[in-house]
Amino acid sequence: xxxxxxxxxxxxxxxxxxxSPLLPDVPTVAExxxxxxxxxxxxxLWAPKKTPQPIIVKLHNEVEKALAxxxxxxxxxxxxxxxxxMPIAEMTPFVKVEIARWADVVKRAGVTVQ
Numbered sequence: 001x002x003x004x005x006x007x008x009x010x011x012x013x014x015x016x017x018x019x020s021p022l023l024p025d026v027p028t029v030a031e032x033x034x035x036x037x038x039x040x041x042x043x044x045l046w047a048p049k050k051t052p053q054p055i056i057v058k059l060h061n062e063v064e065k066a067l068a069x070x071x072x073x074x075x076x077x078x079x080x081x082x083x084x085x086m087p088i089a090e091m092t093p094f095v096k097v098e099i100a101r102w103a104d105v106v107k108r109a110g111v112t113v114q
Contacts, residue, residue, distance in 0.1 A: 001080035015039040022077060042084070044091065060088050 001022065003009040011026040017038045019028060029037040045063055047056060066072050067083045076083050086094065 001078060004080075020080075020082065022080060022082065041081075044095070056088065 004011050004023070011023055013029045013032045014020045014023060014026050015029055015038065017028065017030065019026065019031075029039075045059065047059060064085060067076075067085065073083055
């Protein structure tokens, strides 16, 4: 982000489904070249499988609070990130879709682990 703002590199496109509020004049990849393209770099927080639901909810709420803190928002956006809030119930379906999508990409690319 710093290089874009400093003029040393030019952003050609953003990889999400919508233009980024950080770079509103930069089109999406789907707008520019590849219809239906989307890719996000995302981070999640997991707990051990048998963690009681009240603890999961408490962790989720604390992360939500942290993501609302101005200093946290500033650090994330400085790295060209955008804080995103996902309800607990949507996390497992989201991860399953991501695994399926990237497993297909890995398979088609013939990527192997040695």
